[in-house]
Amino acid sequence: MKAIAYKEFGTTAVLQIVEQPRPTITADQVLVKIKAFSINPMDWKIRKGEMTLMSGSKFPKHTGADFAGIVEEIGASVVGVKKGDEVFGAVKNMKAGASAEYVVITSSLIWKKPANISFAQAASIPVVGNAAVTAIQKMGNINSQTTILVNGATGGFGMFLLQLLKQRGAKVTAVASTEGSDFAKKWGANSVIDYTKENVLSRKETYDIVIDLSSKMGYKKAKQIMKAKALFLNPTPKPIEIPLALFKNLFTSQKHVVVLASSSTKNTNVLINAIEDGLQIEVDKVFPFAEYREAYEYAEQGGYIGKVAVEVN
Structure with missing residues (x-):
């Protein structure tokens, strides 16, 4: 599978697409085929080496936290989701990354995507x-x-x-x-x-x-x-x-x-209910996967409204 990674701290120039084996799952995990991921300030703060106390200095590193996609495989003990479900979520470990074609994640860290929003909008929710x-x-x-x-x-x-x-x-x-x-x-x-x-x-x-x-x-x-x-x-x-x-x-x-936050079912349910009640999600711009550097450069400049997302496949 294709994934975005980097082998040293620096500007967007250090980002590259690498080929990796498609990940395998354990009993409590889900394999998600990613349709979109969004960009957050934490992505470039880690990439620039500003968060080494939390992220460490071991390479290669991956970027991207929140994503949306379609369930490809489920582990033997997973309940509540099935293959083909449209979901969204966020990787929990700062050393992991969602900017890839697939992601493996614990089933407790994904939620079903509201039907009335796009994958790019759903990928803008978690963080x-x-x-x-x-x-x-x-x-x-x-x-x-x-x-x-x-x-x-x-x-x-x-x-x-x-x-x-x-x-x-x-x-x-x-x-x-x-x-x-x-x-x-x-x-x-x-x-x-x-x-x-x-x-x-x-x-x-x-x-x-x-x-x-x-x-x-x-x-x-x-x-x-x-x-x-x-x-x-x-x-x-x-x-x-x-x-x-x-x-x-x-x-x-x-x-x-x-304010230090991480994704939780309790808080995400608040967001899902708010979306069902009319909360709007504005995605300023959606980039194709091949233009990942342009996407990060655009996000880092700031001044945009809402979120910036990248579509995969």
Whole structure:
């Protein structure tokens, strides 16, 4: 089978298509023929060597976490899915990869694809969707009086987060580009700040919760627009920030909350139910497998709406 791999850290130039044996399954595993996978910031952070404490430095490495496809084989003890089912899921190990023609995965980490969405849309769900659900859980009790600022609101994470927050009735301000402003409003933001025209840090408004999806604000700057007792949610922490946040939170009422998420059945069911209730999944661009480098380059540049996906076969 064909798979995308790399033998050293670096730019998209290190990515290559390699030939590998089609993987075999054990009793509790499923072989999925991949139809699409999506791209996440973690993919290039690992590839550039920024996450070696978590991913290690052993090569070759594979890229891609979340995928959608068709069940090809099932293990003897697998229940709930059968050959031919359309499913989606995410590989759990950062050293594994979903950017291939086939993937072997434990049956507990795949779910049946909703019939009303495409493979590219389904492949866009697991990583950012579960992160959005986890972020809301970290927010605690939110209601119509809770003021929330979402910085970098129209990428994949923001797409899910805004729509899930709308279902909960929170008062949300989104920070987005001019192009993304209409999407932010459509997904449920009560107001939108166009960052190309205005700096959110120069405003007088303060918020109960600030979540930085762009990785460009940071806790130190966010404190300027946080209420005395407020939360700053950080879904893209540097490794050193995880223990530092826990320590510093002992001495301040403006808490720095690290959001670390992984796919789970409980959270994925929340997403599936939301999709059935009308949650929209915007895929900005879908690339063919042969244009994998172009796909990663496009995603790394940022500025797109929703997700970027790659179709296989």
